[in-house]
Amino acid sequence: MSVIKPPPAQRSAAPEPPPPAESRSSGARDALRSAGLVGALGVLLLLLVLSLGFGARSLSMDQIWDGLLDSGSPTWAVVHEMRLPRTLLGLLIGVALGLAGAVMQALTRNPLADPGLLGINAGASAAVVTAITFLGVTGFTGYVGFAMVGAAAVSALVYTIGGGRGATPARLALAGAALNAALFSYVNAAMIMDSASLERMRFWTVGSLATARMDTVVQVLPWISAGVLAAFALARPLNALALGEDQARALGSRPERVRIACIVAITLLCGAATAAAGPIVFVGLMVPHLVRAITGPDLRWMFPYCAVLAPVLLLGSDVLGRLLGRPGELQVGVVTAVLGGPLFLYILRRRKVAAA
DSSP states (O other): OOOOOOOOOOOOOOOOOOOOHHHHHHHHHHHHHHHHHHHHHHHHHHHHHHHHHOSSSOOOHHHHHHHHHOTTSTTHHHIIIIIHHHHHHHHHHHHHHHHHHHHHHHHHTOTTOOGGGGTHHHHHHHHHHHHHHHHOOOSHHHHHHHHHHHHHHHHHHHHHHTTGGGOOHHHHHHHHHHHHHHHHHHHHHHHHHOHHHHHHHHHHHHOOOTTOOHHHHHHHHHHHHHHHHHHHHTHHHHHHHTTOHHHHHHTTOOHHHHHHHHHHHHHHHHHHHHHHHOOOOSHHHHHHHHHHHHHOSOHHHHHHHHHHHHHHHHHHHHHHHHHHTTTSOOOHHHHHHHHHHHHHHHHHHHHHHHHO
8 A cells, every 4th residue: 555645845945144234334334435435536636637727827628638639739838848747746746645654654553653754754855965965966867866765774774773673663653753853954954054055955845846847757656656556565464463463473464574565665655755846744644644534444445545635635735835826836845734734733632632
């Protein structure tokens, strides 16, 4: 007698569990960051156009376009010999200073650290001033070699004084501050001793884009490009280092090598920027701090934002200086100092209140 087996019960497919709230929140945050970065790129594009258009003589969009493409246009010389090199140099220097500031602050774990804190800008400035005063060197071609040597020498000296392999962020910062003060004292003394050198260095020492030329842009591009690549490659190791040295080693990072690589990146970025336009203040200090409020501490997002918003600040300051100083102009280093000073004091005040 055969036994009739009941058909197997069909199992209803269980609904997939919803994604965790943390994952949804992270995706939404990344989407907002991406949208913000696109918006920042749009602002940068607008500033590039304004930099080409505004000056002692303002140009319309049609005149800018003709000056860019038509060699027979009456605005060709203005655009290609003055405005375009100045705009491109401002873009490159802004990227360099913004990324140098972000790397500097991540290395020292101090959100108010300045790229000049390790004495890199001071080393580059001292080397260039020496070349101008005692060797008669002129022009960016002569400056850049001395600036890189000075920046590299001070970087190595800071690393050695700071403890070498056992260097800590605090010791590096103290060593850099001491060398920074000594080197800028030397710069001022050299300028006072030689009135001819003082006249040649007058615009360079306040930070200026007024003497930008296309050959300067071409010469500074490889140095800054190398520094940018090095900075972006350091985003993940610096994120690991922010967790503490023991945790960083557990994640496969080597803190000593990371610190050396950071100093190399800062040397390339600050040395090239200082040689091209002189020491421009507050850009590398303020932009990373402001970006951190948008992106949080993740350097994989901070670095792209800094590379976009620092040129926005620098080019915006340059355009503002040209408009306020007509028929002359205010140098961009003066404008960034005026804009950055009060904001820096405000941030210091907020930090004091938060610590109280």
